[in-house]
Amino acid sequence: MVEARYYEKKNGYIECQLCPHYCKIQPGKLGACRARKNESDKLWAINYGETTSVALDPMEKKPLYHFFPGSQILSIACNSCNMHCPFCQNWEISQTAVKTEQLSPELLLKIFHDHSSIGIAYTYTEPLMWFEYLLDVGELIHNEGGKNVLVTNGLLNEKPLLELIPLIDAMNIDLKTMDPETYKNILFGDLDTVKRTIETAHQKCHIEITNLLVTGLNDKKRDIDRLIDYVASIDKDIPLHFSRYYPNYKYDKPPTSIKRLEYAYERAKEKLNYVYLGNIPAADGANTYCPECGVLLIERMYFRTLIKGLDGTRCASCGKEINIVL
């Protein structure tokens, strides 16, 4: 473990200032993410390098559809999260303490070199809770010409975000709902912080947004329309992924209705240039089309990716510049 960044000693406790929860941590205790501990009058990142999962994934699995499509990326996860979504699709490793292995920055670098990977994806759980580790390995990977990818809930305070973001090349940010009360009372999050992360990251690196449509939680037409309007208000070129929910963890409502996913897809296509459906076999929901002339640019089927209609970052048919990093 290493000493944590972003905390302040108070009278009898330590206040962690990494995320908007500002946990007040008593001596010997952990913060709400289980990643930071008050010990010997200091705050420690006890999960530094502690890893639950290592896998080589297609970039499309993150999902990132406009960032080096068809590439493979080494993906790793910590055993922490600062949100507590009752439907978490990865709850076994995000919400409960499991066995981890120490992956030092040097060892990670070696594994990176041993695989044909474009970089490292910090994913599956909440990588922002690996803040100090991200700073260290992010720099190492960049020095070796690799890319750093975050798949995140976006729940980080502004100062640490600005420190981290120069090391990040792409982010998929989970925007769960546009309802602040749902964020706060059900998910243990904060909508304004997530919005700030999206808007800041959009200025600095490639971003895509995922919305898990959860039955009975955020799947009303009104909820979907608000989310689409928000993304369009930032930039209609931001790729938006609607993902199908399946019952998991503490949530047993039926999977998202296909009809509602199709509504979200069609509705979003009216305002955004790149819209996708995930966790669902859909005829067109994974393909990329030119927003100008409609030609098929990238065909995707079960993580098999075929670039068909691109000439560099332009549509080969009409020449439109496409929001894509190659």
Ligand code: SF4
């Ligand atoms: S990072 Fe963890 S310990 Fe710090 S405020 Fe957030 S949940 Fe609490």
